[in-house]
Amino acid sequence: MSPQPSLTVHDLTDDRFLADFRSMSAHGATPAGGVHREAGTQADTANRHWFHGLLEGYGATVVYDEIGNQFGLWELNPGQPYVLVGSHLDSQPFGGRFDGAYGVLCGAHACARLSLQVHAGDVAPPRHNVAVVNWFNEEGSRFKPSMMGSSVFTGKSSAEEMLAVEDGEGVTVRETLEAMELPNRGKLPLSQFRSYAEIHIEQGKDMDEQGYTIGVVEKTWGARKYVLKVHGFQSHTGSTLLEDRQDALYGAALIITRIRQIGEKYTSPQSPLVTSCGQLNVIPNSPVVVAQGAELLVDLRCGLESILQEADQEFREALREIEDLAHVEIELQGSHAWQEQAYTPEGITLAESIARQLDLPVVRTQTRAGHDSTNVKDVLPTVMLFVPSYKGISHNELEFTEDEDMVAGLRMFAETLRTMATSPLESGVEKGDSVA
Template sequence: MHTVFPSLSELTDERFLADFRSMSTHGATPAGGVHREAGTPADMANRHWFHGLLEGYGARVVYDEIGNQFGLWEIYPGRPYVLVGSHLDSQPFGGRFDGAYGVLSGAHACARVAAERYETSEGSTHDAGAAEGTPAGSAEVPLNVAVVNWFNEEGSRFKPSMMGSSVFTGKASAEDMLAVCDAAGVSVREALRAMELPTDPPADLPTIHSYAEIHIEQGKDMDAQGITIGVVDKTWGARKYEVAVHGFQSHTGSSLLEDRHDALYGAALIVTEMRRIGEKYTTADQPLVTSCGQLNVIPNSPVVVAQGAELLVDLRCGDEAVLQAADDEFRNALADIERRAAVDIELRDSHAWTEQAYTDAGVDLAEHVASSLNLTFVRTQTRAGHDSTNVKDVLPTVMLFVPSKDGISHNELEFTHDADMVAGLSMLTRTLSTMTSNPLDDEGQPRGVGA
């Protein structure tokens, strides 16, 4: 393959910021956010734009069967890759930084590392075909670099969240996920085909050695403390449930309270119970976060006692024992809610992960890189789920944060300053370069995913 990489001098911070502004026009909302749910026309437009950007920066673009989009810089033919990335889909009327910043900074970091490899080689050529793709004078051949845009991280249109990385890591079946339908009955398979993407296993997905991801913090701690880089050493555990409340439809004017089987009342009791549990188990040292993020009422008529209600609930905590105790209390409370509201409650689906540490060697590497760049940093935990929470279970992984102003996220007002974005790009580039030259190995044995 004959590939031309851009020169390092072309890959400026200003160009990165300009690319970010261009990317943010896809699905843009009036308040400055984006509405770009997975598999929608806005997502398709953004993916096509990103495909062209990757090729312009010297990458070969491939897709797997669940819509994950990879940009590959094959500097050293046949060698494994260090993968960086995040997701380009958003919540409805969400922020333009969540996920998208990590994907674009990953692409620029890969392009910079690829350009640097050739500009520091003898002859200083940008032709990847020169010298069989290996810079002259290399004592030990490093790893290649790649970026990924994971499909449906947000889980707002198709459930569960983190779908693409779940399939990639073997935690979910591609066939099962392709069959998932949205509220309108459109399947993931149909959505991918509408975007002209393959739904068959790829023949040429390479071996991935390790992974790095950078993301806005989605919390206010770093912004409040004036910290530039967060080095994530652990992820919180989470329990997520799809809950169905079954009642009996009746007239709001004629049915007495004691005769009602009000599904909406049952759902309301679940919402208040979740808040009570969150407040009960939260301490100054260890918060417990409980939420009800979606509610569908059936038939949702103004003069009808609801026959059904569907809602999503979740519990999250950094202490597994506390999370388990709260989860047990929630489950036990359902029987009392059934009695009080005269309804039946069904836990249909659950999606959970436990608190787990990130690669120790990756944490150490990231802290060393931040120090070498004179960037302020802090060890932190991620409360939100990210694709890295899946990938870290099968590959050595580095997870980084940049500040998120006032901690606002999943909101059109989400914001990260240009200076923090650029600092994060420098941090990711140096981290990626180090991971290619000194591959992470947290268990004494190399690991890889892919063909």
């Protein structure tokens, strides 16, 4: 069993949780109240070391896997597998302080509360141990793809492949993790974990507008993400006639316009389709030069697979038309996709029951954003929960969730963890043998 912490059950109050959240939010803090904490940066490293100390202070053993996922382990029933909870601590550039971080800290407090209750003799040791995880590079803003840590953990990507990924400055994930000086890095067998739960801000406005405190996620939207490079020919903007130009930026502009048009064409109130270009780099990006290259990341997301496939096919055909129109070549440099999928039905039923027991207004919902649970649910029975976020603002410094909603979510999550650790959550998911 994990060593007896110096804290008592009465020390881990809701006020202490909120104070810990404020301390966490200081790492990478921005003037407008958000955080700038991309994966593996100084701010992320400082936050991870802070979180390491917090976990040990709350009675956990802290270890890291090959891809830099950070685990806090509470052994309450020696020899038994762990119920895993968590999210991510990295952020988008000038992002919000709640996205991901709320779920990680919620998981840490839920685990620590249960551990203290067991050590105090208030509750019997549960059937399973408990653990919290801070996944590496969920956001994908510095290293692509997103959800990298959970992808390696679930065996969807190889550790060696992801360790070789470079950021925009040519620094690899491997070099980044070495510079972060994370101790106890090794392999953790998937068989060591029994189930998974994650709580997150909604990143949508429905719950905020409709007055719900807890959202139980029943399905994830499907998504198609593409990294494209448009190849043109560099020339002078003043002397090169329009018909002679091979303007990569013009080609990129046509892609951006077309993907928006496709989104508008296929969306409906019953089945919205969202399309975006979230990143654009122009080469050489000079005011009097026709661009020789443009790199952009586009994505399509929808809750109905048939609509997503039809829109995706039209987009691919549009790329060939744009090549002819702009006299450029379009190279697919990378892609990342997942299909719409349901979460564990038994987990949905369990979460709804707990919310009603706690008298918390609850609604079934879907997630349009990708979360690490999107990967984990394919290998472990999984529960995904939401709390409201003000006006649905996210990936923005103005992202906000009320203290009372954060605390209500913590109550909900702590009871969900206790139940999952006591009565195993069953599903038809088949686990693999090991992960990095």
